[in-house]
Amino acid sequence: MRLSILTFSFAALLLFFLPIQGICSGTVPLNKGAIVTMTDIDDAGTESPKPSLLNLRYSGSAESDPAHKTLRAMAKASPDSKASYLARMATRFSLQKGTDGSTYGKARITLYGLSYFGSVNTSRAAAGKAILKMTVSSTTNKTRTELTLLTASGNEGSPKIYSKDKTDGSVDFSVAAGDTITVELEFAVSAGTGFQDRPAEVDFFSGEKKVRFEGVRVEILETDPPLPIATPLPEQVFFYDNARCLNRTPTSCLILNKGEQVDDLAERSVSEDLPDTWNDRISCLKIGAKINQVIVYQYPDFKGKSRTFTRTNSNPLGVWSLSGGGWDKSVSSIIVE
Numbered sequence: 001m002r003l004s005i006l007t008f009s010f011a012a013l014l015l016f017f018l019p020i021q022g023i024c025s026g027t028v029p030l031n032k033g034a035i036v037t038m039t040d041i042d043d044a045g046t047e048s049p050k051p052s053l054l055n056l057r058y059s060g061s062a063e064s065d066p067a068h069k070t071l072r073a074m075a076k077a078s079p080d081s082k083a084s085y086l087a088r089m090a091t092r093f094s095l096q097k098g099t100d101g102s103t104y105g106k107a108r109i110t111l112y113g114l115s116y117f118g119s120v121n122t123s124r125a126a127a128g129k130a131i132l133k134m135t136v137s138s139t140t141n142k143t144r145t146e147l148t149l150l151t152a153s154g155n156e157g158s159p160k161i162y163s164k165d166k167t168d169g170s171v172d173f174s175v176a177a178g179d180t181i182t183v184e185l186e187f188a189v190s191a192g193t194g195f196q197d198r199p200a201e202v203d204f205f206s207g208e209k210k211v212r213f214e215g216v217r218v219e220i221l222e223t224d225p226p227l228p229i230a231t232p233l234p235e236q237v238f239f240y241d242n243a244r245c246l247n248r249t250p251t252s253c254l255i256l257n258k259g260e261q262v263d264d265l266a267e268r269s270v271s272e273d274l275p276d277t278w279n280d281r282i283s284c285l286k287i288g289a290k291i292n293q294v295i296v297y298q299y300p301d302f303k304g305k306s307r308t309f310t311r312t313n314s315n316p317l318g319v320w321s322l323s324g325g326g327w328d329k330s331v332s333s334i335i336v337e
Helices: 004-009
Strands: 027-031 035-038 043-047 058-065 070-077 082-095 103-123 130-137 146-154 160-176 179-191 198-202 211-213 215-224 235-242 252-255 267-273 275-279 284-287 296-301 303-310 320-321 333-336
Touching: 027 035, 027 215, 035 082, 043 058, 043 198, 058 082, 058 179, 070 082, 070 130, 070 179, 103 130, 103 179, 130 160, 130 198, 146 160, 179 198, 252 333
Parallel strands: 027 082
Antiparallel strands: 035 215, 043 082, 058 070, 070 198, 070 211, 082 179, 103 160, 103 198, 103 211, 103 215, 130 146, 130 179, 235 252, 235 284, 267 275, 284 320, 296 303, 296 333
8 A cells, every 4th residue: 555655646746846937048140160169157046856745755856046047956855755856047149140141050059067976875876876967958949958067876885976067068950040049958867766674865066065057168160151042933932852942953943833732742743754743842942022931731631730821020021941840841732921
């Protein structure tokens, strides 16, 4: 009976999140070799177990201090108990077009000046862990990548000490003008498995124990030339089989006119001499000046997910690359209005 009650209490364990909202820290131009350093934090928060009457045999704390760029977390669990605590903070920046018109590139995003000091005291490695990771994500393209900076676990016997001073962690990330990039540092500690026979403790909180970093550095490693601006007629839309809207071959472009609808691109061949069709082939489009909107659909017969493209104030020439947005080579029907 005791085991079933504990299992239920663990399943009922909830986390609460305390955000500190902010705005974007800075802007990075897409100029090859440009380096921008950011030390402001845009949001921060903590998560901890919600107390349960069925399981009060744990303790701990988490703290996120944006002013000093420090994260602290500690978890203690009695036998047959477990608990997890988390501290996080994030900074954001936006990408702007390069001085040469570059709209795409690759950036190296570095968390620099990282230091940590803490201990794990458990009877088994699985009974106590601390994981520190950096996540880089694009709000526009919904892409993300993670880098684990620390994985700490315990062992039998004396506490295991983890210490590092002034190290860096970097990821390379594809970026585009107009993107908003979030760099998040997340530190999670957990103690206990719910079945261990001895107390477990993970401490990166007390005294000088903590995680600290100095800032985020963004370096533009390379850039691509701006998307070539072709000249569709005012009531035409050009669709391309590559993300750069290039006429690489005579079959690289599909032209549709205002008012035209294609209910199944599998029936639209790329040429009379080839069996290939335009289904799941489109990667870029250019919109003529008198086109009101272009609606693309995931499936034939205008079904499934859809997305609408127009000329906008931020994209007055109506050149849209589908790369990285979940629509690359995923269009099966089209309406041009």
